[in-house]
Amino acid sequence: MLVLGVDPGTATTGYGVVRATRPGDATLVECGVIRTKARDPLASRLKEIHDGVTELIARHKPQVLSVEAVFYAKNGRTTVVLGPARGVILLAGEQSGLHIHEIPPAEIKKAVAGTGAATKEQVQFMLTRLLRLKSVPTPSDAADGVAAALAYCMGAHLARLASAGAALPRATRNTLIGGRGR
Template sequence: MGIDPGLTRCGVGVVEGRPGAPGTMIAVGVIRTDPKAPLADRLLALDDGLRAFLEDHQPEAVAVERVFSQHNVASVIGTAQASGIALLAGARLGLPTATYTPSEAKAAICGNGAADKQQVTTMITRILRLKEAPKPADAADALAIAVCHLWRGGMKARLAAAAGNGGPR
């Protein structure tokens, strides 16, 4: 399961497959919270939405887009809080968790770590053989994170195990 964390819109996507194969989309969605609601209520709503998605689809792993520095500090803080909720949701169920930077996901999906959102959406639509592009972009980004983990997660785990730290968490 891939998660594009956000406090207002959190993209969630579940894919099935194996490294080297296109994969199949199982589910995609966006969990929304009210920007006018108190922060604690928004975080709880996000947690409830992620928990429901995890229960409904029972993924084997959770991959979350890693928070990156932006100029808008308030936006980074909200995204970081949402990211923490996403990682906690997977860990609570004992699922392996991993994080990927936006450029890692873009490189995996588009072959270019500097690809724009439209390129990611176009490529994830092709890779998963979807009839139409997932909308909004948060949904496409979540699928991209899921596919990135599908394709790269096994290698990361093997490298981490070889280094002696047990794999991505």
């Protein structure tokens, strides 16, 4: 499975392409950022983001687009400004027929670092461990895109385990999750 993870932004949109071949085995294919110029009109910047994501989809042919969901931010203006960027990213995925997954930042942190309260540094450290990287993906927006992709891969793995577990006899399921086997 190939996943394109995106961290939306109007100035800098981070992305990461992660290939998951089997549970617990993911590799980083590419990461980077799509930068726009602050002096350009918003419509031009949004087109540039849309075109950049569309080009990534055409080049890598992922099955999934995993986008960091922003419901609110400390600064209300940030939330308002990110909405259009998220919109054109989601549009690019929809136009390409991808499965689209929106994932809140706390869920990304929990999937990658084990806790939804993880710091940016803790998430980046875990990216290097889980993807066997020599260094943290840079800039940090790219690392956030990689984390969004990896979080989807890890969540998909857990969903497969859960659905496989649902087919097991109750005693076996309870034993596997640490319960009693009755």
